[in-house]
Amino acid sequence: GTLRFAATPGTAARDADAYRLLALGYSTRETADVVTGRIGLARSSAARGMLAAGGSREAAADYLDGEYRRLSAARAPEVLPTPPLATPRGVSAPFGPTPFDTVIREAARRHRVEEALVRAVITAESAFRPAAVSPAGAIGLMQLMPGTARELGVNPWVPSQNIEGGVRYLASLIQAFGGVELGLVAYNGGPDYARRYARGDAVLYGETRDYVRKVLRLLASAP
Secondary structure, eight states, X not given: OOOOOOOOTTHHHHHHHHHHHHHTTOOHHHHHHHHTTSSOHHHHHHHHHHHHTTOOHHHHHHHHHHHHHHHHHHHOTTOXXXXXXXXXXXOOOSSSOOTTHHHHHHHHHHHTOOHHXXXXXXXXXXXXXXXXXXXXXXXXXXXXXXXHHHHHTOOTTSHHHHHHHHHHHHHHHHHHHTSHHHHHHHHHHXXXXXXXXXXXXXXXXXXXXXXXXXXXXXXXXXX
């Protein structure tokens, strides 16, 4: 039979706004943040204007990041911050030893990605928790979305497959974007967001900015 979904107030308007933003070249990440109220379109446009006027990326990112956090706090003041995922007892993440060392080492070698980078990504994504599930539905050690896992041909609930798929996907993004930083932006925020960032049409803010900084900081601390 035909699937039917009950419409909620504002759904059609939000969908129309999303289509317009996508047509204007905004990434899916930026569009989602605008239509859900995590950042205003005027503020996103203001950040783009700062770049167009010759302002630095860092200044535009600081502006947008501050607005993102202020609006997020105003939208849900009753929600407590989610505590970081605990590392399993006996595991000293990110640089071992862990039960996944062999799988990580082999996947990193196979896909020509630095092992320390894989460990840093897993730490930032799940703190080495194979059963971790994000609010958005990302699964496992490397937090693969179900659709991405299907495209990669892996079962995200199986740690070895999750790591294999995640490392393969990360390696493809690093190669496609020509470097680790942009690869990390794409891994967390999506390839379309990374493309806009690479062109100078977007700045890092919110979750993706924190994520990239954390992974690079962990990577720099590798023994």
